Amino acid sequence: MKLELSRRDLFLAGGGAVAGIALSPVPWKLLDDLSIWTQQPPTPTPRPAGPLAFRFTSCALCPASCGLKARCFGAQPVGFAAVPGHPASDGGLCPLGLTAHHLAKHPLRATHPERVSGGKRERIDRADAVAALSAALAACGREKRTFAVVDGRPGRTLSRTYRALAAATGGLYVTPPAAGAALSLETLAKRFDGGALALGVDFSKARRVVSFGTPVLTDAGTPGLLARLRAESRRRPAAERIEVIQVEATRGRSAALADRYIPIAPGTEAAFALGLAHVLLDEKLADAAFLDARTTGLADFAALAARFAPALVEQKTGAQAGVVTALARDLATNRPALVLGGDPAAAPLSGEAEAAIAALNLLLGAPFAALPVRGDAPRATDGDAKLAAATSLDALPDGSVGLLLLDATVAEGLVPWARLERALASDALVVSLSPFRAGLGEKATLLIPGPAPLEESIELDGPVDAPFATFAFAPALLSPPKNLVPGEEILREATAAAGLSLPAPAPGSRADALLAARRGRLFDPAAATFVATGDVADTNALGELFARGACWVDDATPEPKGRFALLRDGEAARLLEAALGAPSSVPALPASLPREALSAAPPSLLLTKLTRETALFTPPAAAATTAARA
Numbered sequence: 160m161k162l163e164l165s166r167r168d169l170f171l172a173g174g175g176a177v178a179g180i181a182l183s184p185v186p187w188k189l190l191d192d193l194s195i196w197t198q199q200p201p202t203p204t205p206r207p208a209g210p211l212a213f214r215f216t217s218c219a220l221c222p223a224s225c226g227l228k229a230r231c232f233g234a235q236p237v238g239f240a241a242v243p244g245h246p247a248s249d250g251g252l253c254p255l256g257l258t259a260h261h262l263a264k265h266p267l268r269a270t271h272p273e274r275v276s277g278g279k280r281e282r283i284d285r286a287d288a289v290a291a292l293s294a295a296l297a298a299c300g301r302e303k304r305t306f307a308v309v310d311g312r313p314g315r316t317l318s319r320t321y322r323a324l325a326a327a328t329g330g331l332y333v334t335p336p337a338a339g340a341a342l343s344l345e346t347l348a349k350r351f352d353g354g355a356l357a358l359g360v361d362f363s364k365a366r367r368v369v370s371f372g373t374p375v376l377t378d379a380g381t382p383g384l385l386a387r388l389r390a391e392s393r394r395r396p397a398a399e400r401i402e403v404i405q406v407e408a409t410r411g412r413s414a415a416l417a418d419r420y421i422p423i424a425p426g427t428e429a430a431f432a433l434g435l436a437h438v439l440l441d442e443k444l445a446d447a448a449f450l451d452a453r454t455t456g457l458a459d460f461a462a463l464a465a466r467f468a469p470a471l472v473e474q475k476t477g478a479q480a481g482v483v484t485a486l487a488r489d490l491a492t493n494r495p496a497l498v499l500g501g502d503p504a505a506a507p508l509s510g511e512a513e514a515a516i517a518a519l520n521l522l523l524g525a526p527f528a529a530l531p532v533r534g535d536a537p538r539a540t541d542g543d544a545k546l547a548a549a550t551s552l553d554a555l556p557d558g559s560v561g562l563l564l565l566d567a568t569v570a571e572g573l574v575p576w577a578r579l580e581r582a583l584a585s586d587a588l589v590v591s592l593s594p595f596r597a598g599l600g601e602k603a604t605l606l607i608p609g610p611a612p613l614e615e616s617i618e619l620d621g622p623v624d625a626p627f628a629t630f631a632f633a634p635a636l637l638s639p640p641k642n643l644v645p646g647e648e649i650l651r652e653a654t655a656a657a658g659l660s661l662p663a664p665a666p667g668s669r670a671d672a673l674l675a676a677r678r679g680r681l682f683d684p685a686a687a688t689f690v691a692t693g694d695v696a697d698t699n700a701l702g703e704l705f706a707r708g709a710c711w712v713d714d715a716t717p718e719p720k721g722r723f724a725l726l727r728d729g730e731a732a733r734l735l736e737a738a739l740g741a742p743s744s745v746p747a748l749p750a751s752l753p754r755e756a757l758s759a760a761p762p763s764l765l766l767t768k769l770t771r772e773t774a775l776f777t778p779p780a781a782a783a784t785t786a787a788r789a
């Protein structure tokens with residue numbers, strides 16, 4: 160049908176839009192607040208001065224590491240735009256990144272060490288901070304109390320310092336658990352018998368994306384990438400279109416934007432995935448060539464899936480049997496198809512649900528196509544330095560930690576305070592290097608603030624679920640406050656005072672490792688061109704490229720030899736029990752901005768207002784599931 164619009168229609172539509180904006184409280188409230196902010200310091204956007212210029216860097220607020228094009232007056236950035244073609248973000252940006260320059264003036268920003276004593280927070284000087292930290296470090300060695308450091312961005316030069324400190328004190332170096340799509344990829348990779356394997360997600364190679372909770376259209380991967388690919392695919396013939404199917408108990412933003420939303424009872428993801436597997440195997444729709452060449456344990460898995468006929472799945476999950484059958488047939492017809500689990504906004508899926516999702520990806524032949532194998536950005540070898548290995552939160556026994564050090568990159572959405580608090584001894588010292596009295600920084604009994612976002616040059620490995628590894632030394636755009644002492648400096652002084660030694664930082668070693676590997680290409684955002692790493696003359700030339708906001712991207716990694724286990728030892732019984740279990744309760748989730756759960760920094764004041772005082776970001780609603788029962 161042809162859509163005919165007259166000038167009158169356009170006039171009426173335009174008038175309606177203007178009236179809608181005028182009648183909405185949002186613009187008036189924002190105008191009111193902005194006028195107050197600009198009259199009373201601290202202002203979120205300082206008045207600009209100097210000539211207009213554009214500078215490039217990357218956003219460090221969450222692991223997506225998006226490229227930023229900063230519009231600056233003099234040295235002051237006043238706004239950001241995405242960088243088209245950027246290897247990490249491909250022209251994507253989220254609301255948090257758009258206001259990253261407001262954070263240096265955030266009211267919860269701290270610029271001096273602070274201590275909480277007797278329930279009162281007080282500012283202390285550098286010497287007191289060093290003394291408190293060194294006493295706690297010395298006590299760990301003397302009184303056999305556990306030292307634990309949590310690092311949100313492992314692999315940086317600073318991470319090496321943390322690992323050395325953990326080794327020197329006999330403590331633990333803890334990294335956050337995989338979340339969202341990364342958790343599904345990790346589960347799948349661990350079933351591979353051909354050596355260590357890392358997989359990424361290549362949405363451009365998929366025609367169907369099923370998500371069991373990962374907000375693939377909002378918070379996951381590169382911002383907006385899947386939504387853009389899907390929109391572009393709609394201009395192609397129906398057989399080439401990308402569709403997104405969200406299967407979960409809460410109707411969040413990603414579910415609202417999906418092509419299909421299938422509500423299921425909470426905690427019944429394993430039953431639903433096994434129901435899809437049942438139809439794929441029963442109707443001989445699975446990828447037989449992939450299963451034959453690349454998997455083991457098909458007979459045992461088929462016997463398990465045979466128990467999950469769509470009628471039983473309807474009883475367990477609340478999703479109609481016809482919906483289960485139709486989805487399985489649709490996935491088989493429209494391959495490449497991939498399935499992702501996890502949910503950074505709510506509790507992560509159980510190991511059993513992730514195992515069923517991994518098996519589903521194998522039935523659909525997703526590994527090495529829509530789930531390609533990927534390498535890591537090169538890094539310097541550890542040499543002779545004594546470094547603690549990374550461990551998980553589960554390694555922290557309850558009530559055992561006497562000194563907990565939280566790096567500024569630890570997001571509370573990934574490392575919940577309730578879990579950390581359980582691990583603390585009654586008189587433990589909690590030290591945070593966050594520049595904010597917010598999130599985990601607010602829980603610290605000793606806050607040693609470091610530079611705010613954009614105030615320091617930072618090493619950024621891209622997200623672990625991207626199809627290619629990326630890396631940037633994101634240049635700083637702002638100057639830190641004059642008297643700010645970097646947390647690492649205080650940490651080194653305290654370590655020396657406690658009689659412990661740390662290996663000296665090795666500047667340039669990461670750049671040297673990149674050049675030595677002669678892999679990949681460097682994207683120059685100003686020129687929007689790539690240069691092969693092998694063509695970069697030396698470390699200085701590489702440093703200049705990174706200072707201009709360049710981003711390194713890896714080459715494609717060849718497929719390794721080996722097979723994936725559809726089931727591991729003893730897994731069939733656990734999976735059966737979990738899939739037949741009763742639904743769980745679904746937590747009530749507050750309204751939040753995209754990426755907020757993954758970011759260690761608080762959102763800017765402007766964004767907080769949009770989330771809390773308007774209906775622009777509504778909380779996810781629990782799905783109305785009908786037939787689910789134990």
Ligand code: SF4
Pocket residue numbers: 218219220221222223224225248251252253254255256257382754758
């Ligand atoms: S917060 Fe994350 S997604 Fe948003 S712009 Fe920054 S890096 Fe990108």
